[in-house]
Amino acid sequence: MDREALDRTLTRLAHEILERNKGASNIAIVGIRTRGEYLAKRIARKIEEIENVKLNIGSLDITLYRDDLLGKLEQPQFRGTDILFDVTGKDIILIDDVLYTGRTIRSALDELIDLGRPRSIQLAVLVDRGHRELPIKADYVGKNVSTSIAESIRVHLKEVDDEDEILLMDVEEGS
C-alpha cells in the first residue's frame, strides 16, 4: 500500500466512523503509541474537515499494562499517556496500526477504563493480519491481510519513518 492508497483508506475509515456514530458530536480519538498516535491524528484531521468540528485527541502508552513486561528481553521505553480530556461518557475511537494477537488492545482497554467510563470504545486499525490470541475484533478495518506467523507487517508513517508505506516481510529465523 502506498501513500495515496493509505490516504484513501484513512478517508474511508473517517467516513465509516462518522456514519456509525451519526456524526462527531460525542466521539474522541485515541491513538496507541507509537504509530497509532499518528494515524489517530490523521483520521481526526479528516473528521474535523468533513464535519467542521474540533475533536478531542489523545494518545495512549500501554507499556504499564503489558502482559509480557516482566518477561521481555528488551525493556520498552515508557513515554506516557497523554489524554487531556475526560473519557467518561464519550464514544472513544481507539486507533492502532496493526491488529495481530489482540494483546495490545486488551492492555489499551484496561488502561482506558482506568481513566474513566467511556460510553463505548470502538476499534479502528489500518491492517488486520489475523492470528488473534484473545476474543477481540476491530470495528473499522483499513485492510485485511492474510499472513502467516512467520511473516511480519510493518507500517511506516512519514511522521516517524520518513515514508508512508505498508510492508509485508518474512521474519528471519530466530528473531
Add this chain to the structure above:
Amino acid sequence: MPLSNRHLLGLEGMPAEDIQLVLDTAASFREVLDRPIKKVPTLQGKTIVNLFLENSTRTRLSFELAERRLSADVLGFVSSGSSISKGESLKDTARNIEAMKIDMVVMRHHASGAAHYLSTVIESNVINAGDGGHEHPTQALLDLYTIREKFKRIKGLRVCIVGDVLHSRVARSNIHGLLTMGAVVSVCGPATMIPREVERLGVQVFNHIDDVIPRADVLNVLRVQLERDAGRFFPSLREYHNYYGITNKRLEKSPNPVTIMHPGPINRDVELSSDVADSEHSVILQQVLNGVAVRMAVLYLLGTRN
C-alpha cells in the same frame, strides 16, 4: 535502553544517560498521579520490602505509595520491635527476608555503605533510601526532576546547596547528580559544616550566604539536623538563622527570583523563614509530589529490567 546497573545505590558515577532516563520516565509517570485511578498493573506479582532501619516519614511513605501505585506487593519493616533490636545482623535479616521470595529491597540505614553491602549479600534489586552520611539518590533525582520541570534544563543552572553539607547525604547525592548533568554547583554554610577539599569535586565554596544569593538560580536548603547533634558545629540556632537562614530580606537583594528547595522536614525560622518556605518561589511541595513519580520511575526501570 535499560539502566546500566540493577541497583540504585548512589548518584556518584551514575552515567548522565541513566539519570536522563529516570527523569524522562518520571515525567511520563507524573500523569498517572493525576488520574482518577492512580494505579497501574505494571509490577503485579513483584514483592518489595521496605527495610527502614532509621526514622523516616516522607521517604518511606513516598516509596510505599510509588510501590502500591505500580501494584507491587509491599512489606514494611521498621527496626524497633524487630529482630534487629534482638541483635540480628543486617546480612542475616536481609537473607531471611529474601528467603521468603521477594524481588526488591528499599533500604534506609544509619551506616554509610549499608546499601552497597546489602547489594553484595542478596540477589534482589537494592534501592538506597539513604545510608548514613553517604547518599540519598532518589532525593537527588527528585531534586533534579523538580529543577528540570521549573527551568526546562539543568545544564548551566547555578545551584547552591546551603547548610550542613558535611553530614548531608542529600547534599552528596545532589552534588554528584548536578555535576553529571552539567549544573554549576556551589555549597554554602558554616566552615565547620563544609567538608574539607569539597572543591576538588568541582564545587565552589561560599562562607557568606549574601555572597551566593545574587549568583544562584536555585538554593537547595538543607535541614539543620538537630537529632544529629548539630549544635556542636555552631553556637546557637538563633546565630545559625542570623548568618545562614534564608529570609525574604536576603532574597530581595538578588536581581532575579531565586527558586527555593528543601528536602524536608523544615525547621521553620531556622534554615528557612516561614514566609520563604511558603512563598511562590518555593517548590518544596512540588518536590514531594515529584518524589512519588521519580520513585515510580526507578521502581519501574529496575523492576522490569531483565
